[in-house]
Amino acid sequence: MSDWVGLFINYETVGKQLKPHKTEALNRRQSESETLSPHRAVIQINNTYLELIDRWNYQRGFITVLSLAFILILFGFVYIIVYFGFFNPFPNSGVGEMVLGGIFLIVFLGTILMFLHMLKRECFSFTHYPIRFNRKLKKVYVIQPNKKLLVANWEDFHIGLQQYSRSRWDVRFSLLDDQEKVTETFALPYTGFSQYSPELLQHWEFVRRYMEDATAKTSYDAVTEVFPIHHRKETLKKSFERVMIATTGGDQPINRTQRLIFWATFPFRFIEFIGRILSVKTSKIPKFPDWVEQECTIETNDPYDFEQHPKPKLQSEPIKPFEYMIYTALLLISIVIFLGFIDLLSLAKGENSGLLKALFFWW
Incomplete structure (x- = not known):
């Protein structure tokens, strides 16, 4: 769950001093890369401001599916406990069993509340949590997952490469108090596997x-x-x-590698796709306050306004005839593996879902 850091609770650095072995400061005046990479994270760009998506948007939908699945399963356990504990108890059940059932009931209800909190960060919330950089006023505006607005001067941020898990790094913007403790923070959308990741530095260079x-x-x-x-x-x-x-990220059009990975993991990607649709359709588009929009007024003939001067759409890599056979084979193999996995889970519970057998019978 490391890539969802900062979404459900505060970033791990808030209220603490930055640790030197996990933070590498970046100089906003110094170039870190000759290449600039937006990583398909740009919502708007013009000569007044740059607006980016949040870091969690790439995987949006996964938490929705995960939370709904666990909520349904836990509600099933709660129903069993309530039904057999209060309405139709076993003949030989005593006080000990009632107390144990009550403990499990509290644990399950608490876990349901936790997953509901996670679900509300993707569903019935905002479609995204935008980050806006105003180059003229040198200000930064961030709508956070708690729906609060963070506004600060560009120069006031401590900017650095931050390690937030064993093998993941991001570009972290932090406001520090007099004791060098982090009071507010956010990260750029793209993350990397190392502080030396070229793609991560290219993303920072794009903003810088x-x-x-x-x-x-x-x-x-x-x-x-x-x-x-x-x-x-x-x-x-x-x-x-x-x-x-x-599946692979990058700024290039959809290519052969992305298609191969997608069809090889189709059941999981399809579930994620359904979750993404649910999360987007049940949420509303975030809006910055009017005073922010006034500070970010776009010039009438702005030569760098992408809306006024759009570029030709990226063309996906064409699919060759033999690729259809490969994708079809990968799709079938991924479905067989997925159904086989469900059958194994059911066997572990002493049952047999028979999904794999049903699939071959249908063929």
Whole structure:
């Protein structure tokens, strides 16, 4: 669950001093890469502000499915405890069994509340949690998962590469108090497996150059497409694409590698796709306050406004005839493995779902 850090509870650094062995400071005046990579995280870009998606948007939908599944399972256990504990108790059940049942009931209800909290960060909330960088006023605006607005000056942030799990790093923006303790923090969308990850440094360089250069030209040139979810919710097609590119990331059009991974893991990706649709359709688009929009007024003839000057859409890598056979084979294999896995789980419970047998019988 490390890639969901900061979504359900505060970041691990809040209220603490930054640890030198887990933090590597970045100099906003110093270049870290010759290449700039937006990593398909741009919502809007112009010469006034750059708006990015949140770090959790790439995997959006997974938490929805996970939470709903566990909530249904736990409600089943609660029903069993209540039914056999209060309405139809076993003949030989005594006080000990009642107390044990009550303990399990409290644990299950507490766990349900936890998963409901997780679910509400993806469903019945905001479609995304935008990060906006105003290059003219040198200010940063962030709508956080708790729906509060964080506003601070660009120069006030301590910016560094932060290790948040054994093998994951992000670009972390932190506000520090007089005792060097973190009071507020957020991270850029893209994360890496190392503080030396070229893609991570390229992502930071994209934001750094936007805020530090005289114009937005260099960052604008690096953007090949935007994800315009500030006005409308993403379409089903866009949700499908987002699930597909989440397998490998990158700024390139959908390619052969992404398709191979997607069809090889189709049952899981399809479930994630359904979860993403549910989370987006049940949530509302976040809006910055009017005073923020006034501070971020776009110039009439802004040459770097992607909405006024869009670029040709990225064309996916064409599918060759032999690839259809490969994708079909991967799809069938992934379904067989998935159904076999469910059969093994049912056998472990002393049952036999027979899904795999039913599949071959249908064929």
